[in-house]
Amino acid sequence: MSGAALKSLRLTAFRGSSGTFALPFEKGRHLTLVYGENGSGKTTVCDGFEFLAKGEVGSLAEKGMGAGLKKYWHSLGKAPADVEVVLTHSDGSSCTGKFAGANPVVEPVNNRPLIELLRQKQITALIEATPAKRYEAIQRFVAIDGVEKSEEALKSQVTDTKATKERALDDETQQFLALHDQFEIAGKPGGGKALEWAKAIAAEPAEDRSAEIAALDNLAGAAGGLGSYPALLGERNTAVEAAQNKFAETEQALAKALEAASSAAAETAELLKLGTEFLHAHPDPEVCPLCESAENAPGLAASIETRLEQLTAVSTAQAQHQASKRALETATSALDELNSNYTLSLQAYASAKSGFAWGTTVQFPSNDPPEKIEELAAWLEGANANIEDWKNREANLRQGDLQRLAVEKALERYEAARTRKDEAERLLPHLEAAPEICVTTRQAFINPFIPLTHVEQMFSLWAIVKA
Numbered sequence: 001m002s003g004a005a006l007k008s009l010r011l012t013a014f015r016g017s018s019g020t021f022a023l024p025f026e027k028g029r030h031l032t033l034v035y036g037e038n039g040s041g042k043t044t045v046c047d048g049f050e051f052l053a054k055g056e057v058g059s060l061a062e063k064g065m066g067a068g069l070k071k072y073w074h075s076l077g078k079a080p081a082d083v084e085v086v087l088t089h090s091d092g093s094s095c096t097g098k099f100a101g102a103n104p105v106v107e108p109v110n111n112r113p114l115i116e117l118l119r120q121k122q123i124t125a126l127i128e129a130t131p132a133k134r135y136e137a138i139q140r141f142v143a144i145d146g147v148e149k150s151e152e153a154l155k156s157q158v159t160d161t162k163a164t165k166e167r168a169l170d171d172e173t174q175q176f177l178a179l180h181d182q183f184e185i186a187g188k189p190g191g192g193k194a195l196e197w198a199k200a201i202a203a204e205p206a207e208d209r210s211a212e213i214a215a216l217d218n219l220a221g222a223a224g225g226l227g228s229y230p231a232l233l234g235e236r237n238t239a240v241e242a243a244q245n246k247f248a249e250t251e252q253a254l255a256k257a258l259e260a261a262s263s264a265a266a267e268t269a270e271l272l273k274l275g276t277e278f279l280h281a282h283p284d285p286e287v288c289p290l291c292e293s294a295e296n297a298p299g300l301a302a303s304i305e306t307r308l309e310q311l312t313a314v315s316t317a318q319a320q321h322q323a324s325k326r327a328l329e330t331a332t333s334a335l336d337e338l339n340s341n342y343t344l345s346l347q348a349y350a351s352a353k354s355g356f357a358w359g360t361t362v363q364f365p366s367n368d369p370p371e372k373i374e375e376l377a378a379w380l381e382g383a384n385a386n387i388e389d390w391k392n393r394e395a396n397l398r399q400g401d402l403q404r405l406a407v408e409k410a411l412e413r414y415e416a417a418r419t420r421k422d423e424a425e426r427l428l429p430h431l432e433a434a435p436e437i438c439v440t441t442r443q444a445f446i447n448p449f450i451p452l453t454h455v456e457q458m459f460s461l462w463a464i465v466k467a
Contacts, residue, residue, distance in 0.1 A: 004091035013082035016044040018075035053115045055104045165424035171417035178410040215356035216394035222349040230377040236335040243328035250324040254317040
């Protein structure tokens, strides 16, 4: 519907206007009074507005003719197609009502006027109604939907604000308890209150302790890595000593085996094996196959077996001696590797110590780790207290960062909850009063609206005009 003022209403072939009738509205006026003698067209004007607004003609609605009433909407001697009702606004927009076949059509729909008519029957009902029922007769003329929605919205806002206040109060309590727990864990420093302590922590400039934490971790790791060397040194020394003993043992066994065998045992071994094979094929020779003498033939096979056993013992002793030699070399290499790794560990400790500007809170042993692993155990015993202090400081710094973060988060949530609660408490009295103000104002406007004496005066005026 256009928001502009009415300019004119033009009726053609509609009800009592058989020709074309135009009703202009005076510019700048909020009230238009139409008066005239009976049959002068006042009802036709009202029917024109109702036709545009609702597609109805209320003055004929109760004639008991049903759908047949539509044939009386157009003027006598005119057809439905001749009907045209046009409402024009001051901004140039308009709304036109016609018939499409037997049905009224109004275009554009958005420009249709919003109207309510109070006819004689409704005025009579208003006069006769009890005071409590009079509003029902005129409520069509009082647009209070927006007021009622606003009142409901205010009531809903009161409920929501109360819920917000309760939630904020719960959050505030929970975060305060969390702060108090942190305060207890910290040992109640300063003997003050948890909230004051938390605010003081949050107000302190945040220090970046990550570099010192990393340096302490590196230092403690480097020092801790030295701790395994004494035990490893003992293991490697024991392994070297055992390998040396085994090597000496196999060396002696090899010497004895060589003494029992001829010096050319290695060269004659193949020849003796061939002799064994020959004697196996000829177990009872009459003469020695080498010297062809009869006196050397008896016992020749047993003599060859003895010589071969001696050669086997030498071979076994040599294999064991080689194995013990390799084991000694491996054990010695492992010991050398341990010493090399120890040198690297000393360098790592020196780098960790010199790689950070330590404050007075970090103390070091009176001297650096010894160059010889054999002397390290004594140094570690004296340095253990310092190493534990480094670890504890690192843990405290990490815990301090975590605690500060937890305190700041809890304090932030506490203050946010408190702000929400305070805001809700500030708003609630006004929100609770607003619906009452709306209801009181509305009732003050509605209750005295058109008292009975005014209705009687209106009916008398209508009767006079009608006459």
